[in-house]
Amino acid sequence: MPGLSADDGALGGARPSARKTFFRRLGIPTPPFHTVDSHAELETALKQIGLPAVLKTRRMGYDGKGQAVLNDPADVEAAWERMGTVPLILEGFMQFEREVSVIGVRSTNGTITFYPLTENAHTNGILSSSIIGTTPDPLQTVAETTARRVLTALDYVGVLAIEFFQVGGKLFANEMAPRVHNSGHWTIEGAETSQFANHLRAILGLPLGSTAPRGAAAMLNLIGSVPDVARVLAVPGAALHWYNKAPRPGRKLGHITLCTRDDQTLSDRLEHLRAILSAP
């Protein structure tokens, strides 16, 4: 789903600049960004990145807190006035075609394996769906190469997710999450070994399980309200995961995994599920 987005911190929480600097150090393309520690650096950053852009505090800022969207030059000085006393980062918006993520697993013994790339959609900065088809994604190898570099550089053990923006045939690393990840929840029913089982295998130094998908699969987050459970479960291949949380707007309350044999059936049933979820 094409979109226009700056890093919204959805994946990793605090310190987006540390992650982006880390990606850059490893030679991994990222959306444009520039650290800002003075008014002069802000001017350099603006020249490089242009407007619109987002000015953020480099620490303790996420989910839109401690950040200012700069649409025109007038916004710049107001934001500097308000935020200029702490370390900042200026991030450019990126016109992307798709958001995808790769889930990698690295064991204590260094073995690495990857799940198929999922295509993700966000609504109001919250992951709403992750989809994998039966055909391998043409960017699978590129994503794996990036993730392998990250896992190895960190001497990481366990499951790690990296989220990318796709522009043309290129992937730009936007975020990473050092843990089992929402965009990998489809693996519970949809893969031969779930990301949870493989995380345990990895940290225990046990052989990693197959990450092969069992067919096409999708994960739909249940955000804010309780769906009609009977209607959801009447959809063939749908499984419900409920987190036992109190409903609240914008809160992830659970998710649906949908597994089918082919892409067309997945697409049809997803449409059906979305209609159920959006029913009043």
Added chain:
Amino acid sequence: MPGLSADDGALGGARPSARKTFFRRLGIPTPPFHTVDSHAELETALKQIGLPAVLKTRRMGYDGKGQAVLNDPADVEAAWERMGTVPLILEGFMQFEREVSVIGVRSTNGTITFYPLTENAHTNGILSSSIIGTTPDPLQTVAETTARRVLTALDYVGVLAIEFFQVGGKLFANEMAPRVHNSGHWTIEGAETSQFANHLRAILGLPLGSTAPRGAAAMLNLIGSVPDVARVLAVPGAALHWYNKAPRPGRKLGHITLCTRDDQTLSDRLEHLRAILSAP
């Protein structure tokens, strides 16, 4: 696996005679049995069933307690002497070709569905393995008809297992278990909806999920001792379920689910797993 067995109470616990009487009342073939409340009835029972046979108390007797194997006429009077004061049942041994079980699910709204028949093997009266192949069992319909009669007669809600002895092309109902059942544990990874998920759907009156297998599957019980977990998990398609119990001879400590695409691979990997489990 051919065998010679009387009801060992493995599936249901107490009151085997009540279950067998129930089967008989529904016109479901069972292994030979006769209730015994007097010495005269014992003689009638012996004439009908012959030796060898097992004399059991009708209540509070299971796992070999409160029962006597009668191999020759001398055993009969000794057993009567010891047990004759309480309600008894005489059961015949049955030379069977296979032990199979069917898992049925019935919802509060009366919807009924079945998992494919599993072929079971017992060791010392404890279930050791359950296997389903990719080809439907020729006795599937017969087993379903029997189970449907039982579920309906009991106005049952939830998962129920019935275990049969196969002799020739016929099934003899040996036991039933009104619950999710060990011979259905392969469904956790091996079926589109597990018996646990379907039990919950059934008792909550939610639509039942597909019971279709994802391929070939097997369940191997882990009895008495801890296997080499790393070797087990190195077998492709193997998942380990550990119950966090203290090891003790004869105790079910966990099980392995094995899923493969075809029967031959299942058979090869099962052999490999059995070798791992029997390694000292």
